[in-house]
Amino acid sequence: QKEVEQNSGPLSVPEGAIASLNCTYSDRGSQSFFWYRQYSGKSPELIMFIYSNGDKEDGRFTAQLNKASQYVSLLIRDSQPSDSATYLCAGPANYGQNFVFGPGTRLSVLP
Amino acid sequence: DAGITQSPRHKVTETGTPVTLRCHQTENHRYMYWYRQDPGHGLRLIHYSYGVKDTDKGEVSDGYSVSRSKTEDFLLTLESATSSQTSVYFCAISENRDRDHTQYFGPGTRLTVL
Helix, strand or coil, X not given: CCCEEECCCCEEEECCCCEEEEEEECCCCCCCEEEEEECCCCCCEEEEEECCCEEEEECCEEEEEECCCCEEEXXXXXXXXXXXXXXXXXXXXXXXXXXXXXXXXXXXXXX | CCCEEEECCEEEECCCCCEEEXXXXXXXXXXXXXXXXXXXXXXXXXXXXXXXXXXXXXXXXXXXXXXEEECCEEEEEECCCCHHHCEEEXXXXXXXXXXXXXXXXXXXXXXXXX
């Protein structure tokens, strides 16, 4: 069974700082990864997905994929209190086009 | 929520009773999924569907069955609810086109089995 691991946190950063969230995965052949944000009591919402090695930027968010080291990271620049949420990393599962999700990292941005 | 609704949004039931949760989409996406989310376990796949009448098991399928008779509806049934099935249930949809396998989630159903 393919696995995706995350530090559950909580990760606390001051407002305006860079938040760095990390995810490691077990299958060296995995090609694409997704980052979701989930506010308490709400459903997960997509932040971005990354397919190739290197960085992908979207506004204040940058996803980094390092296939050789088997980790994916999400950087949030200029963190805001509204970024406080649980961030879920997802990678390909063993079957079909399905995902396996990590347990999530809880981020707290302190004003 | 990308045109996805779930019903009911909250349900309290007793052990041993059957329960059916409904997911309805207006996006005409081919793939539909049922997940449960529990503290410490994250999201775990129960069943998924890759077309009308085409379904398969996920990681935690025991005690659950699904049906998909129309593209827009995916039903999850707990045949005889147990307290261990108390959870938040999320439906998700995706097109799985090219390299984009993005899944979009519904608002969730909070189920309590007493």
